[in-house]
Amino acid sequence: MLSDMRRSGPEAGATPQTLYLDLLKRSLTRTLFTAQTGAANRSKTSRAVRWTLRHVFVPAYVATVRRVPAIHRVVGPLERSLRRLIGSDPFERAEGRDWPADAETMIGTIRLDHLQTCCETVLAENVPGDLIETGVWRGGATILMRAVLAAYGDRTRIVWVADSFAGLPRPDPARFPHDQGDMFWAFSAELAVSLDTVKANFARYGLLDEQVQFLAGWFKDTLPSAPIERLALMRLDGDLYESTMDALTALYPKLSVGGYVIIDDYGALASCRAAVHDFRTSHAITDPIGQIDWTGAYWRRSS
Numbered sequence: 001m002l003s004d005m006r007r008s009g010p011e012a013g014a015t016p017q018t019l020y021l022d023l024l025k026r027s028l029t030r031t032l033f034t035a036q037t038g039a040a041n042r043s044k045t046s047r048a049v050r051w052t053l054r055h056v057f058v059p060a061y062v063a064t065v066r067r068v069p070a071i072h073r074v075v076g077p078l079e080r081s082l083r084r085l086i087g088s089d090p091f092e093r094a095e096g097r098d099w100p101a102d103a104e105t106m107i108g109t110i111r112l113d114h115l116q117t118c119c120e121t122v123l124a125e126n127v128p129g130d131l132i133e134t135g136v137w138r139g140g141a142t143i144l145m146r147a148v149l150a151a152y153g154d155r156t157r158i159v160w161v162a163d164s165f166a167g168l169p170r171p172d173p174a175r176f177p178h179d180q181g182d183m184f185w186a187f188s189a190e191l192a193v194s195l196d197t198v199k200a201n202f203a204r205y206g207l208l209d210e211q212v213q214f215l216a217g218w219f220k221d222t223l224p225s226a227p228i229e230r231l232a233l234m235r236l237d238g239d240l241y242e243s244t245m246d247a248l249t250a251l252y253p254k255l256s257v258g259g260y261v262i263i264d265d266y267g268a269l270a271s272c273r274a275a276v277h278d279f280r281t282s283h284a285i286t287d288p289i290g291q292i293d294w295t296g297a298y299w300r301r302s303s
Contacts, residue, residue, distance in 0.1 A: 028144065118233055168238075219247055232255075258300065
């Protein structure tokens with residue numbers, strides 16, 4: 001199925017739904033505007049400068065400044081301006097390996113394609129339940145979920161948007177040793193996106209309505225009591241062992257047979273991967289884990 005997820009544009013005979021959703025994904029990732037950005041940077045000198053910035057300066061910056069949260073908070077706005085200047089690498093953007101300056105999602109086109117396919121499958125097969133993402137950043141993946149429901153005329157399912165809207169929690173290594181040393185909590189300049197901003201992003205695409213519900217707060221506080229009856233798809237993007245385990249514990253019992261579990265950070269973060277393995281072991285889950293790209297993974301509940 002992975003090869004099916006790599007389509008870069010609509011094929012011959014594409015349906016109106018496919019055309020709409022492909023256009024939406026290109027906008028959410030800002031790959032729709034790559035050609036316009038490139039047109040202003042065609043000279044050899046400009047290309048050389050952009051290549052040097054992207055492949056020399058940015059890796060050095062990530063390896064140094066991003067490791068010092070106090071400095072990163074100060075120069076974060078400058079970093080975003082620099083990313084706008086040099087643009088995005090198409091391969092990094094497709095695989096979701098960068099922190100885009102303006103896009104509503106950082107998960108890339110491959111994972112967006114996969115998410116669309118999963119949403120379309122649960123609709124086509126009438127798998128009962130709502131859709132949820134835990135850890136939404138600027139809201140791009142949940143905007144796509146709502147768009148899929150709109151494209152296929154589903155007026156009953158809810159898209160649940162769960163996030164602290166204040167960044168990531170500080171690790172609690174006494175309870176969750178796998179999170180020892182995690183520093184994502186310190187990067188609020190990049191990772192904390194307000195509830196109002198996420199709502200505005202939904203509204204920008206005409207998709208903010210009663211079929212979108214927000215769960216604001218730490219997962220341990222919001223998910224156990226969330227008024228969700230059943231789920232057809234749950235997408236987890238909480239990075240930490242604690243956040244991943246909180247989401248799995250609260251939500252997996254509500255997942256319908258045939259529903260999807262998607263783990264964004266499975267390949268990239270050992271702490272997230274450990275939480276997935278521990279949860280699956282403790283609940284005797286043997287459904288095979290499939291690879292989406294270099295980090296994303298998923299399985300489909302069979303029983």
